Amino acid sequence: MTTAHSLTDPKYYDVTDHTWPAAEIRQLGPVTLRRGAGGGSRVSAATVITGHASDAEITAAEQAMGGMGQDHLFMIRDGQDALDAQLAARGYVIKDPVVLWTCPVESLCHVEIPPVTAFCVWEPLAIQHEIWAAGGIGPERFAVMQRVAGPKTSLLGRCDDSPGGTGFVAIHDGIAMVHALEILSQQRRRGMGVWLMHRAAQWAADQGARELAVLCTEANAGANGLYASLGMLRAGRYHYRHNPKEV
DSSP states (O other): OOOTTOOOOTHHHHHHHHHSOOSEEEEETTEEEEEOTTSOGGGTOBEETTSOOOHHHHHHHHHHHHHTTOOOEEEEETTOHHHHHHHHHTTOEEEEEEEEEEEEGGGGSSSOOOTTSEEEESSOOHHHHHHHHHTTOOHHHHHHHHHOOSSEEEEEEEETTEEEEEEEEEEETTEEEEEEEEEOGGGTTTTHHHHHHHHHHHHHHHTTOOEEEEEEETTOHHHHHHHHHTTOEEEEEEEEEEOGGGO
């Protein structure tokens, strides 16, 4: 988690919006609405940048989300305790607390990756789509990747001459963010995630990025352990609240 004296730097939320973009973003009073088009919580959750919205404004946002065919879902950013309590009082429950990990790009660039182990590919190959699909990352999330306007690439990992994993990296404002990192179950605990993160860092350095970042749910102990083992630091957090009555 973030340290007690420091909240998450807002720049990371901006990087997330640009490297994993919604199909549409529009403002409704103090609430930012996102149309995710099936791309998951990050591109579908509403946010309140000011950290405050009236009950009437929350109701209007709920109606707008319903009009888009989406569940009532808000991202609660680090430090937005009042908004968190306000939504809890309306029956919203916490969903998927998320940790942000970061490190300087150069800290992961000085390891020699074994030959024929990790590649950067755009556009992704059919086998990468198969790996993503096995992890629940389907065409709607690939559409998110296609929407990215800045520098981007996919990652392809191989182990013992067989596909091992895949991922996606994009850059905004000098920060490369890794998304959709997925390792095949039979290839886990064999270092594939490590090599893909090193490849992501090397690609980011070649593009002039200074920092590497990745988001991970708190519940994913394996992935959090991977990022910690690489020397990455917890630099931020957020969570969602959704209304189960509307699901």
